[in-house]
């Protein structure tokens with residue numbers, strides 16, 4: 001018998017959320033900061049992505065003020081570090097120092113890359129939809145760190161549990177007419 005059992009509404013996001021956990025860096029007058037963001041989405045094939053955040057975070061006001069940030073993808077083995085970064089505000093601590101992160105210079109923005117991440121997306125803020133804290137970003141440069149051997153992306157379920165990437169299915173041949181050139 002196929003029975004669908006109703007559960008609490010809050011469960012909705014746990015089915016939608018599992019995109020990558022990201023570490024988003026900012027620089028305010030030369031002072032680097034980083035926050036954890038798991039509410040992210042790709043928007044189009046022209047390099048637009050979105051992150052969702054709000055005024056309770058220091059990074060949010062810095063992004064609005066400077067119009068830029070870097071969205072970094074930590075390997076799964078940094079899960080506890082990513083959670084730690086998301087539990088402390090840059091208003092109270094230097095998180096690069098506290099979590100042993102290496103700030104590397106970006107090229108198109110002042111916010112830093114994180115040397116321990118497998119990839120970093122340098123981004124400019126193009127639109128802010130205030131009612132939902134929805135920040136639309138244009139990616140201006142992408143860098144990858146091939147020295148990071150753990151290529152597993154971390155996914156937050158939204159209830160304090162996480163997945164690391166497992167088996168990868170290659171269905172490129174089936175959807176090749178929908179893939180942009182170079183991907």
Ligand SMILES: Cc1cc2nc3c(=O)[nH]c(=O)nc-3n(C[C@H](O)[C@H](O)[C@H](O)COP(=O)(O)O)c2cc1C
Pocket residue numbers: 021033034035036037038039040052053054056057058059060082083084085086087088089090091156
């Ligand atoms: C796993 C995890 C995911 C998080 N995702 C988000 C998010 O998507 N959006 C958000 O605004 N805050 C998110 N947070 C909370 C911020 O990272 C947290 O408030 C952080 O301390 C803000 O740092 P800041 O004040 O230095 O900017 C997350 C925290 C954790 C632990």
